[in-house]
Amino acid sequence: MNKTMTMLIILAMAGALLAVLPVSLGAEQKGSVRSIELPNMPVDLANGPDRDTVNRFCGICHGVEYVPMQPRMSKAQWSATVTKMIKVFGAPVPQEDADKIIGYLSTAYGTGQ
């Protein structure tokens, strides 16, 4: 293989690599201010009654991606988790809405128990 050929192959490989690897999003620097913008990644929870209540309250402190990420849990386990969010983490959720949230989670993301 001659030198030109080798060079062309290297260039082509580098080009392919650049095409595959998108440039990393940087931080913005304006004077002494450094900032980033978080991408929006909407999450669609499974259909079901009271899904809006889950989105509204759970989303105060964390994305609802937390829900599908969890192992399937029984109603007792979901109830313990929601109670922990309220009693331990201080999530401002009225009892009536907490009950709706537990109902939705144990139906849409439950074990059937």
Place this chain on the structure above:
Amino acid sequence: MSARRFTRREFLKAAGTVTAMTAVNGLPIDAFAATYERKLVRFPEKTDLILLTSRPPQLETPLSYFKELVTPNEALFVRWHITPIPTTVDLGEWRLTVGGNTNKELLLSLDDLRKFEKVSYTAVIQCAGNGRSFFEPRVPGGQWKNGAMGNVTWTGARLKDILNAAGIKAGSVDVSFDGLDPCRVPTVPDFVKSLPMDKALEEDILVAYEMNGGPLTMLNGFPARLIVPGWYATYWVKSLSDISVNTKAFEGFWMNPAYRIPDNECGCIPGGTKPARTTPIHRMSTRSLIIAPGEGQKLTANKPLTITGVAFSGGYGIKDVIVSTDGGRSWAKADLGKDLGKYSWIQFTLPWRPAKLGTYTLMAKATNTIGDSQPFEGLWNPAGYLWNKVEPLAVVVN
């Protein structure tokens, strides 16, 4: 161990890892997952990482990056607790406040921090919940696999020097650390951690303003974070804003009841039970991980290859790593790579030429310099911490 067959979950895990290597941005990388897909996403100053949650960002490092001795900044995992997180810092305004039971209060700019003696070392940073998804019975929480860790060269000022500049007064018992993460719900506890006084004064604890020679990425705690080498990253408070010397033990939410383990030698209890007493988690367990070949990878009979991986312990350094290619029946001592000090991970290698066709179960087991090693069965605790089981890894030779 030798007769033990792979569970279905381990098979699914293997399948997921192989898929991960060929995944592209935004596509599912764990097609077998029953309830959710692990996909690759791109956040500012980061490469494609595995998404756990986007609010707050929790991003896991794909295992292929652990082929490198030092983890690149853009590949280091991300873990925040509560949304929102700091996304803008004005260094003209930012000051690290150091006060409490001190002779004077300091308000340190980043330039002021740089005036302290500059200290640099490489240390493993690992989330307390790394490996939580492998717990059986399963436990709720961030379902990390093995990618909530990395090995980074940190540079900064000694916490001890900063505290001494403020002047610690008599009667001080601990030091607490708060970051910029704003807490917008008044009932939700602000993320604050503490270290006992003697721990805080240890030589190697840093307020770091550089990772791998560059500024901290915003998602990893710009402009400065605490480095507590050997201890789990829950103490490594990001985007530091306040350091307070306390005369009464700090007992905020994130020290109690959060981030605690059963108060016994293994930090473990029988699966599904509740601990009688708990204690704050701190030092990292000894662990190792085979990085190549990857789980489920197809190999060719009689073709030589090198089994490689990383091993580390909670600040004691690694004495040896043994590797098995037959599910634990026989073991060989691996060669250890470049030693970057007791807080760094060390790479291990073992040349291997699989002669026969079939499935092989690879395992690695590390022992640190004080004799701590890894269990063959997962140790269980309710929060899913301290995971360090010897992981069987299946490869197929054909």
